[in-house]
Amino acid sequence: RDDWTLIRTQSGQSGWVLTSRVYMGIPDEVAQYAEGHRITSYFSLGKTTTKDGEEKDVWLWTTSESLGRDYDFDGYRVFGWNMRRHRYETSFIQRRVRGFFPVLAKDGQFSVCLEKADGTMTRKRYGLSGYSIRGMGEEGCERPASFLDGPIEAKLETHPRAATEKTFLDNFRLDQLKERWRKLTGK
Numbered sequence: 001r002d003d004w005t006l007i008r009t010q011s012g013q014s015g016w017v018l019t020s021r022v023y024m025g026i027p028d029e030v031a032q033y034a035e036g037h038r039i040t041s042y043f044s045l046g047k048t049t050t051k052d053g054e055e056k057d058v059w060l061w062t063t064s065e066s067l068g069r070d071y072d073f074d075g076y077r078v079f080g081w082n083m084r085r086h087r088y089e090t091s092f093i094q095r096r097v098r099g100f101f102p103v104l105a106k107d108g109q110f111s112v113c114l115e116k117a118d119g120t121m122t123r124k125r126y127g128l129s130g131y132s133i134r135g136m137g138e139e140g141c142e143r144p145a146s147f148l149d150g151p152i153e154a155k156l157e158t159h160p161r162a163a164t165e166k167t168f169l170d171n172f173r174l175d176q177l178k179e180r181w182r183k184l185t186g187k
Contacts, residue, residue: 003067019067030059030079030088037063040073043105045128048081056081058128059088060110062103071098076112080131092126092133100144113141 003019024031024039031039042061049055058080062073076099078092098115105111108128115121123141126133181187 026059026061027057030061033077033079033088033090034063037065037075038067040064041101041103043103043110045078045105045110046108048083050081050083050086056088058091060103060105062099062112071115072101073097073099075099076103078128078133091131100141109136113143115143 004016005019005022006014006016007022008014019038024042026039026042040062042059044057045060046058047055048058058078060076060078062076064073064075074097075093075095076097077090077094079088080091081087082089097112100113100115100121103110103112109126111123111125113121113123121141121143122138124138125136127136128134
């Protein structure tokens with residue numbers, strides 16, 4: 001199974017792509033710790049300066065063990081640069097959660113929306129304190145709407161097409177597609 005992911009480019013364009021076709025641009029020195037899980041989002045929480053004067057990001061990421069779940073991620077992790085060992089190491093990790101986007105992150109702080117065991121939703125807030133992560137409290141959050149939950153009202157701008165312009169759906173209506181499917185599968 002695969003999922004669809006809504007992406008936005010730096011220039012502001014957005015669109016849906018198959019999640020299996022998305023490559024996250026997190027540096028390899030951090031991405032190597034994914035342990036076979038798919039990185040679903042990542043953020044820089046700030047920078048640390050090494051003894052050599054090089055700046056290294058403090059990374060937050062969310063991961064999912066597999067696609068096709070009814071939640072967006074099942075773990076999140078923060079990586080900091082270890083000055084003595086000259087490598088990234090885990091500063092904070094949380095596994096076996098049911099997390100939902102959006103993850104909110106800004107300099108030195110982040111929050112995640114999680115489903116508790118009793119089905120209620122909570123947004124956990126964290127802050128970066130030196131090399132460690134500290135809890136900064138919880139507040140309620142709402143589970144994002146899903147197309148499986150029923151109709152979602154949305155305002156769409158429509159632009160009339162030229163009368164001669166035809167789309168795929170103009171040529172093949174849903175009932176025609178169903179009939180072709182029945183002929184192909186014998187069902």
